[in-house]
Amino acid sequence: MKRLGIVCGVKAEEASLGVLLDDAGLKVGVSGASSARAEDIARELIEEHGCTSLLSYGVSGAITDALRPGDIALARAIIMGDGTRIETSRVFMPLLLDAAAHAGLVLRHVDMADASDVVSDERGKRALGRRTGAHAVDMESGAVAFVAREKGIPFTALRAISDGVEHSMPHAALGAIGPGGDIRVMTTVLRLSLRPQDLPAMIRLAAGSSRGFKSLGRCARDLVPSLLGVV
Known part of the structure; x- marks a missing residue:
């Protein structure tokens, strides 16, 4: 049986898959925005759940002006931290x-x-864009690419853009993702109460995230089903 393994960073990305989560041709793992955990999950999907292809799926940040919140990006290649290029x-x-x-x-x-x-x-986003020649960044796709290459199975990354290159992450939002991929709402609220100057950036982040997740929902409805039972 052909089975697609999907690696997400947070539970909201997993939840966007909706009714697909009940499909026997698909298995999902959530890394909690941890590259190391994403690598472990990718291996588990293959070795324990019999997945025959891998997909890195979720929202991503733009690192050049070429992408805007709400855009849907399909990876041509993943540029690893050491500069290695892994083609999808x-x-x-x-x-x-x-x-x-x-x-x-x-x-x-x-x-x-x-x-x-x-x-x-x-500044960090633009520097990464110049160094790698890439247009988007996330913390799961590299792990998926690495494991897929190691195991010799097909993979790609399908990501919706949630924040533009000019949007900096407010301090109040850092550390908001728990190890299980849940959003630590109370932690974020507490940090925001201590740093009210972060409010405008938080509003921009929320607006971009809303556009990103709307597009991610379209991916789940209109794109991901085309991969089930095929690869």
Whole structure:
């Protein structure tokens, strides 16, 4: 049986998959925004759950002006921290492009950068974009790429952009993701109460996140089903 393994960073990304979570052709793991945990999950999906392909799925940050919140990015390659370039599997391309065309969605085919920690400010994002030539960054795709290459199975990354390159992560939002991928709401509220100057940045972050998750929902409804039972 062909089974797609999906690695997400947070539970909200997993939840966006909706009814697909009940499909026997799909298995999901949530890393809690930890690259090391994402690598472990990718291996578990293959070795324990029999997944025959891997997908890094969720929201990402833009690291150039080429992407805006709400854009949907399909990885051409993952640029690892040491500069290694891992090409994604071309077998996914016609399936996703055909599904996108039928749904009226535009896929931005770009390189994505791997990060082991949060890239929180505009200066750091732009520096990463210049160094890697990538346009988006997340903390799971590198782990998925590494394990898929090691195991010799197809993989790709499908990500919705939630924050523009000019949007810095407010201090109040740092550390908001728990190890299980849940959002620590009370921790964030407490930090915001101690740093009210972060409120405008938090509002921008929430607005971008809303656009990103709206697009991620379209991915779950219109794109991910095209991969089930095929690869």
